[in-house]
Amino acid sequence: MSSLSQLEPRPIKSSSNTQDDIVYEHIFDAILEQRLAPGTKLSEEALGEIFGVSRTIIRRALLRLSHEQVVSIRPNRGAVVAAPSVEEARQIFAARRVVELAVIELAVKNATPESLQRIRIMVQEEQNAFARGDRGSGIRLSGEFHLELARMANNTPLLNFQRSVVSQTSLIIALYEVGHQAHCSFNEHDGLLKAIESGNPERAIAMMTEHLNHIEGKLNLDNESASTDLHVVFSGVAKKKNGRSR
Amino acid sequence: MSSLSQLEPRPIKSSSNTQDDIVYEHIFDAILEQRLAPGTKLSEEALGEIFGVSRTIIRRALLRLSHEQVVSIRPNRGAVVAAPSVEEARQIFAARRVVELAVIELAVKNATPESLQRIRIMVQEEQNAFARGDRGSGIRLSGEFHLELARMANNTPLLNFQRSVVSQTSLIIALYEVGHQAHCSFNEHDGLLKAIESGNPERAIAMMTEHLNHIEGKLNLDNESASTDLHVVFSGVAKKKNGRSR
DNA sequence: CCGGGTTAGATTGTATACGAGATCACAAGA
DNA sequence: TCTTGTGATCTCGTATACAATCTAACCCGG
Secondary structure, rough: HHHHHHHHOOOOOOOOOOOHHHHHHHHHHHHHOOOOOOOOEEEEHHHHHOOOOOOOHHHHHHHHHHHHOOOOEEEOOEEEOOOOOOOHHHHHHHHHHHHHHHHHHHHHOOOOOOHHHHHHHHHHHHHHHHHOOOOHHHHHHHHHHHHHHHHOOOOHHHHHHHHHHHHHHHHHHOOOOOOOOOOOOHHHHHHHHHHHHOOOHHHHHHHHHHHHHHHOEEEEEOOOOOOOOOHHHOHHHHHHHHHOOO | HHHHHHOOOOOOOOOOOOHHHHHHHHHHHHOOOOOOOOOOOOOOHHHHHOOOOOOOHHHHHHHHHHHOOEEEEEEEOOOEEEOOOOOHHHHHHHHHHHHHHHHHHHHHOOOHHHHHHHHHHHHHHHHHHHHHHHHHHHHHHHHHHHHHHHHOOOOOOHHHHHHHHHHHHHHHHHHHHOOOOOOHHHHHHHHHHHHHHHHHOOOHHHHHHHHHHHHOOOOOOOOOOOOOOOOHHHHHHHHHHHHOOO
């Protein structure tokens, strides 16, 4: 519960119209930045107090997050930040490979000067964040780079799916990363950018494949790594017990 | 509003635990069976009366449907069955190609005797439905065939995405189909089944590509077909006006 | 000292009330 | 006749109250 204080509202980047969008984006960003660890309880009342809205709004935001699979709502037991099992992590990565490769191919095809410029700025910002030691922003911008690719691909359904798998990847990294190198090093993002600029789909696809290999390579998905958190370790068991947790 | 009476509860197939799941599945199936046309208003109070629950439950179900993009919630204006524009339809089909090809490849790889048996039964049921002239069930089973493939692929994220694009396809067909042949003829489904049984991924992928070509070929997406419904014609305009309708 | 059962407290699930905004009908003017 | 303005009515958006369920602390027996 004390960890929720980290959600303190602060200026947020993009278009946030309604109240539940604001709440949604704050929680989403907190998860993307790994300020909210997998398994963290998301109490409706506590969040309502923090954001100054009623439980109704919080509930809507949590529902959306649960549809994107980054939050798990257990009936009568409340919401927690999702903690994908090893098997789920594998499936997420397999799905991510599918969508990322499709996205990068479309991105090369549909790139415009404007979208390329947006990506350049994004890579630059990511580099700056890591340079000044702002790990949280760095991780988030690293994820948003991939979302920007999906925007460039000009396909809303794929963008939505990308949003879901990218944020879930952030959870997987938090759970299973070994060592603590920079995630998704921005050098590779710069390389991807250049590949897109070159207009060569094969090269871009090859680079993305390698990039994803690197990300996955930093994880230990071979067996349940020794975690201190029993809830994480036995999340798969608990899931089966009541049938429909996620 | 009178069309809502078609939602009358009736025995439904699968695991429906909570109240909102029941509502969700009924509406989802009605859309899949094309008993609910794109653009149909989904009044919260009317649905609440039909299903005997309060607006709270209805709202949750509609929210989930809107996250899957089969229902469009317009702020302060209520929910309607989504009516994808031509451009959106193109994007949905492009996304569907991506996921279906990935799914069929994984399905071949992960097929088990049990999952194959489920598919066989499904194809048979679909054939029976069309044979007895039950067009609604036929269309729904045709869509569920593709969902069963995703289950066979053993990848939950891809299954969820498949669910979204398959149901949206049902809307697109309702809007843009020319002529009224059988959708997604079950012969092709039978062919796909045999390809999976043969264990040959290339053959299965080729068949799926052709199958999707057939589905898309029956549509008129070349230009905005002359529709009598201004709301459909200008749905893209209305979307831009208030920013984030879908 | 440990384990099981019971009860108080806290949290979620659902319904409902009320205010805000949109829709529709009708009337007045062009 | 068609358009435009205005008000009544309806629907949605949000907060809140109460019921259902879970959690955890406590007590008691072994």
